[in-house]
Amino acid sequence: MLRERCLAILAGAALFLALPASADEAAVCAPVAKVPPERHLRQLTLDLLGRPPTWEEYKAVQAKGSVSEEDIRAMMNDELFYTRVRNFHRALLRSNISASVFDNGNSRLGGNGTSTPFGFANNPSTALRGVNGQSCNADVEQSSCLTTIQDKHAAPLTAKPRTSCTDDMGVPMPVSYDYDTNYYTCTELAVETSNALTTCDQLADLPATDAWGQYRYFCDNRVVGGAVKSHLCKPDRRPGKPGVALTIETKNASGLVESFDHPDPASKPSLLTLKRCTLDLGLNNNIRGSFAPIRGCIQREGYVTKPAPYWAPAGSPATVKVCAIEAQERDHNPWTRESCETGRFANDRSCGCGVGMRRCGVSNIGLTTDPLFVRNVHDMRVAAFNEEPLRIAESVVRRDEPYYNILTTRRSFVNGTLSEFYRQRQGVGVFSATAPAPLESIPAIAYTDAANWKEYTRDESHSGVLTTPGFLYRFPTHRARVSEFYEAFLCKTFVPGSETSLPDPEDSCNRENNLAKRCGCNYCHATIEPTGAHWGRYAERAAQFLPANQFPRFDPKCRDCAINGDTNCGGECSQYVMQAYDGDGASSLGLLKTYLYRTADEEQNIEAGPRLLVERMYQSxxxxxxxxxxxxxxxxxxxxxxxxxxxxxxxxxxxxxxxxxxxxxxxxxxxxxxxxxxxx
Missing domain, CATH: 1.10.8 (Helicase, Ruva Protein; domain 3)
Incomplete structure (x- = not known):
């Protein structure tokens, strides 16, 4: 039997209109059938508190015969209700930046600080030590490099006698080296010489005129199966390998081979030479302080002992081993004066992780049942940024303030993870997030106290959840931020209407770079572009605020660089128009990107920020x-x-x-x- 039910308004009351099975039957109106009090209570506790009713709650509602407004209000003062509020806003704001901010490993340290030193064992290792995934020498303390016994076959280890384990500016130098098997084939010396020689020292005792003695510099002691064995390393000349064409053996005045070279340098091969490994470093572009490991060599520094880093939980050892490079605390390269407060720090031998190792993090260390277990630093930060907008929304509901304060309030919250992130300027090279208030006004909470959230007031540029890193990173472009605002708070989406159509491919309107004017695009972008201007003082793909005193509307230095073809301009003009694709762009070189194609009214949106957008939406x-x-x-x-x-x-x-x-x-x-x- 097919039945259909609909609502109708009769005598000011909502009634159900039940349609009979037969079209010949008269329509019959019946009162709305409501759930009994017990089921109503169950619906409410599940919806408001996320749990079923207790036996005592069932008994109480049976005695009263209904769930009263006071009962509902009492539920909305329960802590479980505020958890429900956070979860509602988590879905509304899609509060999860784990797919928006990636820690590609360049700021993460390997090791555990005890048996193995903390140090980069990932991409930066190539610039620091010569090969990806190579940490420091865990057997040599950096300060003892001069007294550490070195193999006599390798002497001289440096071009000039070394009197310090650092260079003139205190930058750690290598204490040991190995030949890189990406470039060399290393064969056990006993096998290579049919047991005539077993150690590098025996090889070193042979004269340079000997068939094996001439290769003393390329003898390498390597650990195999837990035992140290001497190997002879020569360029890997298998087809397709880098050293296949290095057939010339260049010798020094003593007759010892010092390098393997290409026979035709004029052909500009990709690999011209492989030199013997020493403890000396090369230079990039002959710039002092821009260090480069010798190609084909793994040059490792030693370790130092430092106080436990910021992520260490209570009960951790008071001191830990750290690779000497990562243990440095400089804010800039002492030779070149380049900043260590950007992502480049990980590839600069002179920077290090900073005070308290604030620029670096670790993945999970140990087992979760271990009292010294350390949680993944990056995941902790992502979780905290995800939670911040939800705490703002909860605080507005908890205080029974006007709901749209969630979009305008300057109030926010930090836990230990975010407090240390801002106050200690952590996360360099991974997160680009401007401190939301003067550092002294951000509550001081220990990093490990992730469950402790404290309130503070952000500066005047902020507007509720719309300027939190959780929102800005989750919706990384100005257009994405507009789309989320419209969808979440206006229940609107940007979809071209059925009446819209694209122009002919040859129409010049297709070449209009201003999407607010381009045919076929302007249906949506005529609204999106001026609305997106409200976030114009926030960088895209970041949570960086661009204050006018540091990022003026127009920067003549950026314009001059752009005119001269220097689109990088020392890395200072990434937020400015540096390339022209049309007439407006050509006349806008040196203009802050968010001002490109803006009308006077839209420029007001930029300076007023998201708060003005919310105020305008109130009116509708x-x-x-x-x-x-x-x-x-x-x-x-x-x-x-x-x-x-x-x-x-x-x-x-x-x-x-x-x-x-x-x-x-x-x-x-x-x-x-x-x-x-x-x-x-």
């Missing part, structure tokens, strides 16, 4: 109507039907506005409607 009533729809969908588990929109949307939105936009008041109204309580 769309914020209230969308919030009603969101709450309805959340608590009824489905969108409003067309009939329900006619019955409920306007009254609920009006009551929401009259209540001062109190979120709890709106929820109370929704869960007391007949639609929430009826039996379908």
């Amino acid at each position: 009533g769309e914020l209230e109507r969308c919030t009603v729809k969101r709450v309805w969908n959340e608590f009824l588990g489905r969108p409003m039907t067309a009939e329900e929109q006619r019955m409920y949307l306007a009254p609920l939105a009006s009551d929401f506005a009259k209540s001062g936009h109190r979120f709890k008041s709106l929820i109370e109204r929704v869960v007391t409607t007949d639609a929430y309580r009826r039996i379908d």
